[in-house]
Amino acid sequence: MVPMPRLLAILLASALFAQEPYSIPAADAPELAHRGAYKAGVRTLELVNPGQPDILRFDKETKKAPLHDRKLPVEIWYPAVIADGQREHTVYTSPMPRSWPGVPPSFQFPGKALRDAPPAAGGPFPLVIVSHGYPGSRTFLTYLTENLASKGYVVAAIDHTDSVFGATREFASTLLNRSKDQWFAIEEIGRLARQPGHFLNGLVDASRAAITGYSMGGYGALASAGAGYSSKSAVASLVPGGYLEELLAGNAGFTGRNRAALKAIVAIAPWGAQPPINSWDPEGLAAIRIPALFIAGDQDDVSGFEQGTRKAFEGAVNSDRYLLVYENARHNTGGNPAPPEARSSFAALAFFDEPVWRKDRIAAINQHFITAFLDLHLKGDVAKRAYLEVPERTNGLKWNASPGQPDSGGFSSGADSGGNRYWKGFQRRWAVGLQMLRGTPAQ
Numbered sequence: 001m002v003p004m005p006r007l008l009a010i011l012l013a014s015a016l017f018a019q020e021p022y023s024i025p026a027a028d029a030p031e032l033a034h035r036g037a038y039k040a041g042v043r044t045l046e047l048v049n050p051g052q053p054d055i056l057r058f059d060k061e062t063k064k065a066p067l068h069d070r071k072l073p074v075e076i077w078y079p080a081v082i083a084d085g086q087r088e089h090t091v092y093t094s095p096m097p098r099s100w101p102g103v104p105p106s107f108q109f110p111g112k113a114l115r116d117a118p119p120a121a122g123g124p125f126p127l128v129i130v131s132h133g134y135p136g137s138r139t140f141l142t143y144l145t146e147n148l149a150s151k152g153y154v155v156a157a158i159d160h161t162d163s164v165f166g167a168t169r170e171f172a173s174t175l176l177n178r179s180k181d182q183w184f185a186i187e188e189i190g191r192l193a194r195q196p197g198h199f200l201n202g203l204v205d206a207s208r209a210a211i212t213g214y215s216m217g218g219y220g221a222l223a224s225a226g227a228g229y230s231s232k233s234a235v236a237s238l239v240p241g242g243y244l245e246e247l248l249a250g251n252a253g254f255t256g257r258n259r260a261a262l263k264a265i266v267a268i269a270p271w272g273a274q275p276p277i278n279s280w281d282p283e284g285l286a287a288i289r290i291p292a293l294f295i296a297g298d299q300d301d302v303s304g305f306e307q308g309t310r311k312a313f314e315g316a317v318n319s320d321r322y323l324l325v326y327e328n329a330r331h332n333t334g335g336n337p338a339p340p341e342a343r344s345s346f347a348a349l350a351f352f353d354e355p356v357w358r359k360d361r362i363a364a365i366n367q368h369f370i371t372a373f374l375d376l377h378l379k380g381d382v383a384k385r386a387y388l389e390v391p392e393r394t395n396g397l398k399w400n401a402s403p404g405q406p407d408s409g410g411f412s413s414g415a416d417s418g419g420n421r422y423w424k425g426f427q428r429r430w431a432v433g434l435q436m437l438r439g440t441p442a443q
Helices: 004-018 142-149 171-193 216-224 234-238 282-286 305-315 346-352 359-378 382-388
Strands: 039-053 067-080 090-095 106-111 125-131 154-158 204-214 262-268 292-297 321-326 434-439
Touching: 039 142, 039 171, 067 142, 067 171, 106 142, 125 142, 125 171, 125 216, 125 359, 142 154, 142 359, 154 171, 171 204, 171 216, 171 234, 204 216, 204 359, 216 262, 262 359, 282 305, 292 305, 292 359, 305 321, 305 434, 321 359, 359 382
Parallel strands: 125 154, 125 204, 204 262, 262 292, 292 321
Antiparallel strands: 039 067, 067 154, 090 106, 321 434
16 A cells, blocks of 8 residues: 555645646747747756845834845746656745745745756847736746746746745835846846856846836836836835835936846736825836837726826836736736636635636746737837737627638638738637737827
């Protein structure tokens, strides 16, 4: 008889082997969602940002915060070489976001990447920083991180200290540090890439960088792109001692940093524009001058939509920008699908999933559009613009077909023989429930 602990381990390993990695989209995924030509490697680094104010130890008498070295674990995915006989496979372990009755405190899920694999030739590759929400983790968007690595990107996902699953602390730390963490990661990875012998040397080009942020990661991405916070906002009042001063609208912010390195941002359900937070005023949002892709559900009840993400999109008047809208979706448009361990608890499942949309469908659509957007702005692939320049709404679009003709699964070229426009790269009948809004820079 097999001992019970060993039997449970065998059953868990079998379940992980059977579960498809989130970065592999299903057959109904749009064209650009599918993985690219590269194999993916993954490594873990710890970046240390020295001499940062520890805002959670702010002294009300001296009105100062002590300095400390801010540690940031980072998971890095990259194009890799995988030898014959090796599997492009790994297993990630993550704490649960919260404690729920009947739900284990942590879970594992499979990935399609090989730990510590040698980097592939063909670089240097553009850099994509991935920034999770509050709470979140560096493995919360593996559907995207692994997928982009297979398409010729180096992807660095940050564990934002004080915002991580199982280790969250007071919100002031997240408000102050989110954008600063993102910029430090760009700079530090660029520094490491210049070190002879480091695995990033020759692999990554940090002068061609983008930030993809979900929720609080999106809050940081907007600031990193130049959107200074309003001095009248709730954010400014929640960070004591004036430590947010450099990031306020009209101030220099990130003095000395190479802003030219940041070429684009992707803000998924970005938190902070909604009342009563009102993080940005028109002056702040107008300071965004790089391309931006916003993604949101029009029923988002955390970041808001009309007075949240859409307000930020419309306010970024100097950005070449897009807003992808999931109709009837709420806030969970950014992270991985729910692990099986969460499915016994409504509260746990509600943290990960959406009430209307399949989460794997959202992941695939995100993969498709983020690929098009980053290829356009980090690689200069102008052909990808056609995947973004689509009719505003999918509902009501037609793709001519003979009566009774079965669906082949083929992808739309953007127009059919009858002159109907359809969303390029989507399959017939499957472009529904979506909107794409467009904003061009003010003249």
